[in-house]
Amino acid sequence: MTMEQESALASAQRQFDIAADILQLEPGLRRILRVPQRELTVTFPVKMDDGRIETFVGYRVHHNITRGPAKGGIRYHPNVTIDDVRAFSMLMTWKCATVNIPYGGAKGAVVVDPRQLSMGELERLTRRYTSEISILISPDRDIPAPDIGTNPQVMAWIMDTYSMHSGHTVPAVVTGKPIEIGGSYGRREATARGLSYVLREAAEALSFPIAGARIVIQGFGNVGATCARLLEEMGATIIAVSDSKGGIYRRNGLPLAAVVAHKQRTGTVTDFPEADRVTNAELLELPCDILVPAAVQMQITARNADRIRARIVGEAANAPTTPEADAILYDRGIFVIPDILAGAGGVTVSYFEWVQGLQEFFWTEREVNAQLERVMVGAFNQVLRTAHERRVHMRTAAYLLAVNRVADATRIRGIYP
Numbered sequence: 001m002t003m004e005q006e007s008a009l010a011s012a013q014r015q016f017d018i019a020a021d022i023l024q025l026e027p028g029l030r031r032i033l034r035v036p037q038r039e040l041t042v043t044f045p046v047k048m049d050d051g052r053i054e055t056f057v058g059y060r061v062h063h064n065i066t067r068g069p070a071k072g073g074i075r076y077h078p079n080v081t082i083d084d085v086r087a088f089s090m091l092m093t094w095k096c097a098t099v100n101i102p103y104g105g106a107k108g109a110v111v112v113d114p115r116q117l118s119m120g121e122l123e124r125l126t127r128r129y130t131s132e133i134s135i136l137i138s139p140d141r142d143i144p145a146p147d148i149g150t151n152p153q154v155m156a157w158i159m160d161t162y163s164m165h166s167g168h169t170v171p172a173v174v175t176g177k178p179i180e181i182g183g184s185y186g187r188r189e190a191t192a193r194g195l196s197y198v199l200r201e202a203a204e205a206l207s208f209p210i211a212g213a214r215i216v217i218q219g220f221g222n223v224g225a226t227c228a229r230l231l232e233e234m235g236a237t238i239i240a241v242s243d244s245k246g247g248i249y250r251r252n253g254l255p256l257a258a259v260v261a262h263k264q265r266t267g268t269v270t271d272f273p274e275a276d277r278v279t280n281a282e283l284l285e286l287p288c289d290i291l292v293p294a295a296v297q298m299q300i301t302a303r304n305a306d307r308i309r310a311r312i313v314g315e316a317a318n319a320p321t322t323p324e325a326d327a328i329l330y331d332r333g334i335f336v337i338p339d340i341l342a343g344a345g346g347v348t349v350s351y352f353e354w355v356q357g358l359q360e361f362f363w364t365e366r367e368v369n370a371q372l373e374r375v376m377v378g379a380f381n382q383v384l385r386t387a388h389e390r391r392v393h394m395r396t397a398a399y400l401l402a403v404n405r406v407a408d409a410t411r412i413r414g415i416y417p
């Protein structure tokens with residue numbers, strides 16, 4: 001197996017090992033933090049609309065809960081594996097620790113293509129999966145959230161199922177809920193907004209203003225499209241965007257509102273009449289100031305890293321860059337804002353949603369965004385300082401901060417019994 005084909009977990013562990021070596025982490029702590037603490041696999045039946053009974057496999061993994069309740073999304077995807085869930089649960093531990101919010105890391109999944117299910121089937125699957133993992137979830141133990149293939153409606157069913165079992169309404173058991181039942185203002189845009197704050201800070205650190213910066217975005221979904229709009233509001237020029245079908249490029253800037261309307265009408269950005277078509281591979285190699293991978297993992301690899309022509313790469317997606325590519329980008333002086341920092345706006349506002357639910361006291365959107373900016377800018381500056389002090393790239397710096405926080409918490413609490 002080549003490095004490029006290694007599993008998501010092996011890649012996450014390799015990244016952890018780099019930080020553990022620099023921190024000279026004691027062998028016992030290394031053994032604890034390298035693997036998930038707790039895993040649940042469930043096989044459960046769902047009545048389909050035609051009367052058949054199908055069985056589905058689901059997972060919920062807690063990587064670490066030393067710093068607080070487990071936090072992480074639930075993915076519905078036909079190809080998801082337990083190994084992916086382990087890797088993403090580990091990334092969640094580091095993401096929460098990087099922005100210093102009091103959570104551990106978790107991830108859940110069901111092996112299913114949700115687009116093949118009716119609404120009724122999706123609801124029954126979600127409610128039964130919730131029931132199966134209810135031995136793990138609760139507002140003070142494990143708080144799920146949306147991920148690929150799930151959305152606020154799925155979170156509403158999880159909240160309702162858990163509440164039915166409890167006999168009273170428990171909004172704080174999930175985040176990413178609809179506003180009407182205790183969701184937070186600003187949650188839907190939070191990942192993109194958090195990213196826009198750190199991109200603005202990064203541009204400033206590299207001595208160019210975000211206003212006028214030329215931006216390329218891979219993935220035009222919730223995060224990518226919102227990020228495009230927010231960066232345009234900051235005065236940046238979006239020159240290329242893409243979705244799973246391909247990308248579009250216009251040297252002088254895309255008319256964003258028209259691209260959004262085209263995507264709504266046709267389901268894709270491709271074939272937008274006033275731009276050139278590019279493939280997703282070509283898009284990544286366009287000359288620009290800021291490249292934002294906001295689609296899927298493993299996009300920047302040893303194969304294309306030497307052709308990336310951005311000054312900053314802001315990782316909205318989880319794990320879009322392989323460790324080999326990281327080293328190449330660093331050597332070429334490209335400033336990478338790693339996923340565990342750049343993509344942490346979502347979990348940060350999830351944390352605010354949980355706090356609001358527990359207190360039953362809700363904030364305005366302005367308050368949410370101001371607190372998000374404080375957390376993201378503070379974390380960015382800490383990671384940047386660490387990178388300078390330790391002479392490492394931003395990903396390793398973020399890992400050093402995050403792993404150290406979890407290691408410290410473990411040492412202070414001690415090993416039970």
Ligand SMILES: NC(=O)c1ccc[n+]([C@@H]2O[C@H](COP(=O)([O-])OP(=O)(O)OC[C@H]3O[C@@H](n4cnc5c(N)ncnc54)[C@H](O)[C@@H]3O)[C@@H](O)[C@H]2O)c1
Binds near residue numbers: 148222294318343
């Ligand atoms: N939504 C959040 O709060 C959040 C938080 C942290 C990280 N992320 C990560 O950000 C990424 C995007 O999340 P989202 O919520 O915008 O998802 P989404 O499903 O709304 O959008 C994904 C976009 O990527 C495109 N895409 C899919 N496969 C592609 C491929 N192979 N090449 C190019 N484009 C492709 C899709 O067409 C779509 O435009 C994911 O990796 C997700 O894990 C999301």
